[in-house]
Amino acid sequence: MRDITVVRQFGEVVLAIAIAPLFVGWIAQCRAWMQNRSAPLLRQTYRMLRKLFDKDAAMAATASPLFRTTPYILFGTMVLAAAIIPSLATDLPFAHAADAIALIGLFATARVFLSLAAMDIGTAFGTMGARREMMVGFLAEPALLMVLFNAFLLYGSTALPSLVDGYRAHPTVIDPSAIFAAVAFVMVLLAENARIPIDNPATHLELTMIHEAALLEYSARHLALLEWASGLKLFNYACIGFALFLPWGIATNGADSGTALLISIAALLAKLVVAGAALALVESLSAKLRIFRAPEFLAMAFLLAVLGLLVHLLLGTKLA
């Protein structure tokens, strides 16, 4: 293992932790502009986190240790995922700890812990949130797996670094199946990260909320960690999307120079800016679905991914 990879690994994690709230803030700002509202400042999310860390935690009297440790576990899994996903470079010490399928599993672990914590206090909204969160999860997972299947058929791997390398070998070829898979992936991203049309991150309307209902009993530093973890999750999903479909600028094996690193940071920021604006556009253009329309939405994502798979099998292309 070379020293540079350790440095890069550390830098990647720190960057992810630092700019994940910024990414969430950027989406909120874009949404506000598109909806003709005056936008909050970009640093609003940081101020929010700081405020929460300063407050005294109000903990339900019946909370068990599971409830108290869950925010840390969630934050931990998301940071670990950020270390595994090649957002800046592919040659990372953690990169081979988990392939894309294991990453889905890691996100599932986080989701189950959050749902268990939501059930721990035993309030009506908490259990409802837990149930719905898990429901969206099991609907989204088949679609996500089919997206990865598609990527596997193109480049013969489910390890994200190999996928990036495979893509970089043929940067000009766009396989038609990748387009279907990309649309499916965006739909899964919206559902998994509690965005419109499945969930609305900005509402506390009791009967419609999913993710927020699960966080309802948390306050202060625990809530801050959970919000940060949600931001990191969105950031991670975006980075998985970039690795699968837009791996331009990510430093591949052997590219150790400072310029390569600078290019990769610039590319990541540029992609995040564009992706954030695009997400805000999608969210502004769609309305929140009823909870029982969620299966249709995610079945659509699944069918698109399967269509991509079939296109691939019928055309019979293999790039790597």
Added chain:
Amino acid sequence: MLQSLLLLVGLWVFFGIVGLPTRRDSRLVARVLFPLGALVSLIFAVLAGSFLISGQAPQGMILPLGLPDLPFHLRLDALSAFFLLVLGLVSAGISIFSAGYFRAGKGTAPGLMGLQYHVFLASMAIVILADDAYLFMVAWETMALSSYFLVTSEHRIPEIRRAGFLYLLMAHVGAICILLSFGVLQGGSWQFTFGAMRGASLTPFWATTAFVLALLGFGAKAGLVPLHVWLPEAHPAAPSPVSAMMSGLMLKTAVYGMLRVSFDLLHVRFWQWGVLVLALGLFSALYGAIFAAVQADMKRLLAFSSIENIGIIFTGIGLSIVFETCNMHLFAALALSAALIHSLNHALFKSLLFLTTGSVLHATSHRSLGKLGGLIRRMPWVASFALVGTLAIAGLPPLNGFVSEWLLLQSFLFTPEIPHAFANMFIPLGAAVLALTAALAAYVMMKFYGIVFLGQPREDSLAEAHDANWLERLGLAWLALGCILIGVAPQIALRPAASVTDKLLGHSVNTSSIWRIAPISPQQASYSGMVLLAGIVGVVGIAFLLVRLIAHGRMRRVPPWDCGYQWQTSRMQDTAEGFGQPIRHIFATFFHMERDLPSPSDTSPQYRIYIEDRVWRAIYLPIARTTQKVADLVGGLQGGRLSIYLLYSFFTLIVLLVFVL
């Protein structure tokens, strides 16, 4: 090696018999015999494991017992050693738990229970060691009967008697199919040793017949849909350690039998067989997960979850057959390894969970999820072990359930290369079904754990619930440790599985690295539970320290907020039925459902929902009715008059004479 294993099996039976005269006094049985049995299990596992790792040649043995000229043949090879390893490892935990669990009371006396238990254990070992159809069937029947008596230990309750009958019926339907399958397998040589069957050459038609019969027979024991109906009845009826043995171990003997017939005894295989097993497996997996989600009884829920896991194991077997017949041996080895490791994993976590339901049942005397809740505060030990089992069975990294599911998903990735049109398009979709099943399993297990251990107690009596005693805790800890170790260091399970696939298929997956598993190559995919666990623990530790250093640790204890609603009670939490509702909505076609909804003006509204397996109406009731009709018709022959019976004899004689002359 084989002799020492047999000696240990004999010891089990001996322990059972020693305890028999004690009748009502449970101390000898509980404090001495069960722990000794657990020790024997442990030695058993060590012997089987060392045989497997050292890669020795198969050992055979002939016991001059049984009928004249039909001695018992026994054989120890890699496949049987793997399943003996599972048996030893898991039964050690269950026996220790049983030492703390069984006590005198209603139901079978502890001494008799100990005998049935140890005979059950011994018969499973003999099933796995048998090398001729005759001994196999004797052991198979002993296993079915001893477990039948264990299931009906509280035989004064009518439902339990009914469940026992259904179990016995299905066990025998299965046994007939297996017997017929062996009959076909001997291929005209009339030699019923497995050695002769290996040498027999069957036409494709007869080979397929033998395979389908074996699939029916072992499928009935394993609980493949639609032969699963006995599982959700028998598991809740049995005492919890027995449920753990049946679900964790007995179902695995069926998996063993299936593997023995399809990869060892049959000399030919066809890819269509693989597709059949794959389809049945996937359907069972999905079916089990969906039905588990709507159960309101914790042991029934786990029983349906067993159907799901057996489905996953059979999916792996089917996929392996498909790959093997298409000469993709490495991928066949990958799929088979996944099936084998999932067998071990399921034995570990399902036993663990059934045992925790036993502790909960002892502590609260409730089995219905609607009467439990909040036990994590009263029973922290059991709740912690159950959490490990829950996360493991939900297929979450870094525990063991994820390892086998990940391996199986990896092998699915190669299905588009299958050289059969359409098969290469449809089989990949199986990966999506598997992903859906795994995610549904997470939902089911969150429901199980959340309702039993989290939230507010739904009954006042739960405040007196007590934690498990130290023997029970030891048993639970042993199984939970297995779940964690295999998750963190999957090589522990992958190496033994690889030596089995080496012997059966001549190939095995890459097991070189100890840090991570990369079954095909690291460039293709790799997974390291150890790094994940270390990473999560590390980040959690650092985050905790940083939060405490930079912020503060001040905390106030307040009443739950719940959006400011102050009058909430424990009955406002989601019930088990509430958790089933989205599933009933989304997968409505799977259920036969009857609902009585109250009218808005009703002063004492009642809400009733009745859910039934469609299989029951579609298959079992028509069969039962037809059987009844045929029996009635045959009953017409019984006139009850001697002259008519004499007439029958006369006619039979004449017909026979016609044939002879």
